């Protein structure tokens with residue numbers, strides 16, 4: 001199967017999530033599903049968030065009716081970044097917070113050249129990145145050469161293992177042609 005574009009409603013999205021309509025897409029191509037809204041329920045804390053997009057082993061879903069930010073090229077690019085192996089980066093979560101200015105150790109292969117001005121706060125740099133994990137006004141589309149210091153997580157035993165260190169959000173962390181894993 002090659003690339004596919006599906007236009008589905010939320011009920012179809014739910015069916016997809018429980019594997020009734022689509023199989024796992026680890027072999028080739030991309031699945032891109034358009035839905036009106038996406039609601040993420042964090043079962044551990046019962047927190048509910050609206051999302052602009054989601055990438056999972058069965059495909060990429062983007063929301064066209066997300067009230068805070070309608071579907072944008074940035075959301076599509078961000079989700080395809082995940083399909084290439086990149087991770088979300090954040091400024092803070094409940095246990096970690098980025099403070100202070102940019103420095104070489106925080107952007108080891110993107111330091112210099114004057115693209116980011118001296119004195120820029122690291123948190124403001126993070127919001128300029130394509131892999132910044134929130135959809136909000138002013139969020140950027142930069143893809144750095146390599147890792148950037150920030151808050152990020154890996155899945156460990158189906159739990160988010162939060163970190164405050166160099167996050168794989170740059171070109172050298174793209175570990176595959178885009179597909180869903």
Ligand SMILES: [Zn+2]
Nearest residue numbers: 078082088133
């Ligand atoms: Zn993301």
